Amino acid sequence: MIKASGLTKKYGDKTVVQDLSFTVKPGSVTGFLGPNGAGKSTTMRMLLGLDKPTRGRSTIGGRAYVAHNAPLHEVGALLEARSVHPGRSAYHHLMALAHTHGIPKSRVQHVLDLAGISQVAGRRVKGFSLGMGQRLGIAAALLGDPAAVILDEPVNGLDPEGVLWIRNLLKSLAAEGRTVLVSSHLMSEMALTADHLVVIGRGRLLADTTVADFVRDSGAAAVKVVTPEAALLAQHLAAPGVEIAPSAPGVLEVRGTDSEHIGRTAAAHGIPLYELTPHTASLEQAFMDLTRDTVEYQATATPTGAAA
Numbered sequence: 340m341i342k343a344s345g346l347t348k349k350y351g352d353k354t355v356v357q358d359l360s361f362t363v364k365p366g367s368v369t370g371f372l373g374p375n376g377a378g379k380s381t382t383m384r385m386l387l388g389l390d391k392p393t394r395g396r397s398t399i400g401g402r403a404y405v406a407h408n409a410p411l412h413e414v415g416a417l418l419e420a421r422s423v424h425p426g427r428s429a430y431h432h433l434m435a436l437a438h439t440h441g442i443p444k445s446r447v448q449h450v451l452d453l454a455g456i457s458q459v460a461g462r463r464v465k466g467f468s469l470g471m472g473q474r475l476g477i478a479a480a481l482l483g484d485p486a487a488v489i490l491d492e493p494v495n496g497l498d499p500e501g502v503l504w505i506r507n508l509l510k511s512l513a514a515e516g517r518t519v520l521v522s523s524h525l526m527s528e529m530a531l532t533a534d535h536l537v538v539i540g541r542g543r544l545l546a547d548t549t550v551a552d553f554v555r556d557s558g559a560a561a562v563k564v565v566t567p568e569a570a571l572l573a574q575h576l577a578a579p580g581v582e583i584a585p586s587a588p589g590v591l592e593v594r595g596t597d598s599e600h601i602g603r604t605a606a607a608h609g610i611p612l613y614e615l616t617p618h619t620a621s622l623e624q625a626f627m628d629l630t631r632d633t634v635e636y637q638a639t640a641t642p643t644g645a646a647a
Contacts, residue, residue: 340364340413341386341487341518345395348381348542355381356542358395363520363537365486370550371522374634378542379522380418383491386520387416387456399487411440411483416452417490417576421477429456429475432464436482446482454478455504462497466501469496477505487518494528506532513622527622538626542635557625562598563589565614572610576599589613 341363353587356378363369373379380438384390386397388404396403399414407413433434433447451457452476473496476582480488494502509532536553540547546553550634561577569591573583581595593601599612605612
């Protein structure tokens with residue numbers, strides 16, 4: 340189990356993480372989400388003892404990371420795939436790590452096979468592509484057969500086969516009862532991989548819930564209604580918490596209520612319906628709605644060179 344309690348990190352006058360508390364439980368994949376600058380990497384570094392919190396504490400397996408006698412057996416981490424001596428081969432990089440914990444050669448070969456890089460194990464890391472470097476970093480994270488795994492953007496640089504591989508790997512690690520915390524900006528992958536979400540913005544906790552509940556409670560889901568009496572139906576549906584927006588003549592997008600209520604309301608007032616289609620919100624929509632006010636840099640849709 341990974342636990343953060345009141346984590347706060349300040350750099351001078353700037354607070355990067357503020358009073359952040361959450362628990363990552365074993366047996367599921369927890370997605371750690373937030374916009375750029377939200378404090379995800381800083382939080383992960385504090386969990387691993389690489390940054391000292393200004394306030395608060397964190398534990399992995401009931402202890403601070405630095406208190407573990409054999410940390411590679413407790414937690415495997417990938418924060419920066421390129422943190423490898425470029426002159427070493429993949430094999431010797433893993434062997435150097437293995438020697439620190441008395442890990443046998445057979446385990447080194449196992450993680451090389453698991454990551455799909457056995458054929459390039461003798462090559463120097465400086466010649467590795469971004470995707471190969473990611474695979475080596477994940478192999479290193481799994482070297483000690485750890486009870487907990489922390490991965491920062493593990494699919495970065497991977498091809499479609501690699502993305503599928505890491506997705507299945509994360510699920511299998513959780514199925515074995517391990518604690519898995521993974522950050523990613525790819526909402527489509529998190530929707531397929533994660534069971535639970537911890538979402539932060541500007542260093543503060545925004546959500547700590549299951550993926551299903553996060554999407555359901557986001558308010559981004561809508562019902563498409565097609566009727567020749569759109570204005571009249573909108574009047575009858577108007578209520579606190581209900582948002583009604585015309586998207587085309589005779590078409591309404593309704594949020595804050597369900598298709599059953601809309602259908603009953605239309606029937607009660609003799610309003611014909613040509614279409615009544617619920618649209619489930621995506622994780623990406625829910626995430627964007629929640630974090631819109633915490634994005635550090637706001638881009639515009641105006642192309643370069645276009646008139647303002």
